[in-house]
Amino acid sequence: MKKMLSNPAFWRGVASIAVFLILWEIGSRSKQWMAPEFFTPFKEFLGAMGFKKDYLPWVGAVPAPSAVLDSWTAVFVDTSYWQSWYMSFFRVMSGFIAAMIIGIPFGLSLAMSRVAHGIGFPVFEVLRPIPPLAWVPASIIFWPTQESAITFITFLGAFYTIVINVLGGARSIDVRYFQAAQSMGASRADIFRRVILPGTLPSIVVGSAVGMGITWEVVVAAEMISGGGSQIGGTRGGGLGFFIWLSYVGGSYEQIVVGMISIGIAGFVSSELLRWGGRYVTPWLKAR
Amino acid sequence: MNEAATVRPHIVPGEISVQGVSKSYGAIHFRKEVVHDCSFTIERAKLTVMVGPSGCGKSTLIRLLAGFEQPTAGTLTLDGARITGPDRDRLVVFQETALFPWMTTWDNILYGPRARGQLTKEALEFGEFLLVKVGLQDFRDKYPGQLSGGMQRRAELARAMINNPKVMILDEPFRGLDAMTKELMWEYYARLFEENRRTNFFITTDIDEAVFLADRMLVMSNIPTQVRAVIDVDLPRPRKLSDLVESDRANDIKKQALSILHAEAMRSFSRGSKAAADFVEAYLKRASRV
Secondary structure (H helix, E strand, O other): OHHHHOOHHHHHHHHHHHHHHHHHHHHHOHHHHOOOHHHHHHHHHHHHOOOOOOOOOOHHHOOOHHHHHHHHHHHHOOHHHHHHHHHHHHHHHHHHHHHHHHHHHHHHHHHHOHHHHHHHHHHHHHHOOOOHHHHHHHHHHHOOOHHHHHHHHHHHHHHHHHHHHHHHHHHOOOHHHHHHHHHOOOOHHHHHHHHHHHHHHHHHHHHHHHHHHHHHHHHHHHHHHHOOOOOOOOHHHOOHHHHHHHHHHOOOHHHHHHHHHHHHHHHHHHHHHHHHHHHHHOHHHHOO | OHHHHHHOOOOOOOOEEEEEEEEEEOOHHHOEEEEEEEEEEEOOOOEEEEEOOOOOOHHHHHHHHHOOOOOOEEEEEEOOEEOOOOOOOEEEEOOOOOOOOOOOHHHHHOHHHHHOOOOOHHHHHHHHHHHHHOOOHHHOOOOHHHOOHHHHHHHHHHHHHOOOOOEEEEEOOOOOOOHHHHHHHHHHHHHHHHHHOOEEEEEEOOHHHHHHHOOEEEEEOOOOEOEEEEEEOOOOOOOOHHHHHHOHHHHHHHHHHHHHHHHHHHHHHOOOOHHHHHHHHHHHHHHHHO
């Protein structure tokens, strides 16, 4: 902690966020400070450019950070807001973990067996370009519950990235490692366990990190489109994506921003967790 | 040394015989012959150094000797038995490092016995002995990425030696090290060989390295690879680099080998090889100095 406080990089980060918030606050209060006569020519200019005259373009229409904070403290005590956190996290994690459980062995078998590659890869390559969101209507039809449909879509978001990374990682292991292991009398099983698996781990970590990002993008959109699934625990409990959608429909712009920031934090937390886990399983990478 | 004797397994040096070996790559119309009718012997308990211009097919020969690839024609035998695949009786120490980056020094050294399920008390003791022998006892739990280039090569030597191979094959193992470290590694490696007298086959492009290390020197032709000359390097062992610089005999051998390599380079230069042009220029500079 002390180390962090004496680190200039940490304070640069703090300053960056502070400046961002201040500019945002000033920008969204532009309707107030642009009221005086003095700003009339500027307003005319904005009008001529095709913007609304009364405030700065874009940022003037966004609720100010102070207003967002107010709104946040209001929903902070609302259990359904936290229910949304839980729902989104649960969907992301179940989709993501399923993608790891299926994707890693699938990618490894594509890399190791010519037969598996011949059978599996063409289908995979045909399905891969289909964006996960294009699956939303189909999966709502195919899956028995909306919950399973949303989870399936988040699964797809991470699955392709993980498989491609595992495949590429396993293939790019230096052939000398195999030759060395082979000459020292290693069996196929041993080469898999002590060469291929650890050799692919860095790519698995990278693939997972990218996959995790996509999962958050996908879950939010899926929640918006599908209407949040079963709304356990009140109207705001359908996941963070649905929380934003409801706020939009209800006209609470502050809450939209609350939802957006919540997703930002959630995404940051999950990739931080992943990075930590990644460092733990690949200790040799940081040791340079 | 007495303590070591209890730990060390008995060394059985092997002898490899290469008879009329050829190797080509590519489909019929694009066939390129890399090794052509190549014959030589890697004599028992000797350090044979193969020296030749870069890109002359030495690495192909290594793959054949290790059994990673099969020759198009001819036979390779170890103590009379045909080489058909990779085996721990012929271990390769690779160009640059092939240590597993995800294992610590200690785990890398123990890889062979562990992979074969022979991690016995003797193997562990021998591992300890080798770790000290290569001077890495303080780097036991470090990953290869944390070791210097010289340490990596030494760890790799230990990783090969723990398997007690009949023949050690080294493919330009000290390439890429800086000049100082390289000389240190030469003396170090020569001492290691002088102690255990295992059959060693060492490939290099560096003539100084070859003369300092070799019992026998095979001077190679350009592609397709053949042995141009066999030179017996009858310098006394144990050798020291400082002695060698002043030795007339060593300089004679060096000149002899260089003139063969020069003739070889001239030949491929006339066939349009740019690498050969570099060699010819370097040779002429050197010849005027010696």
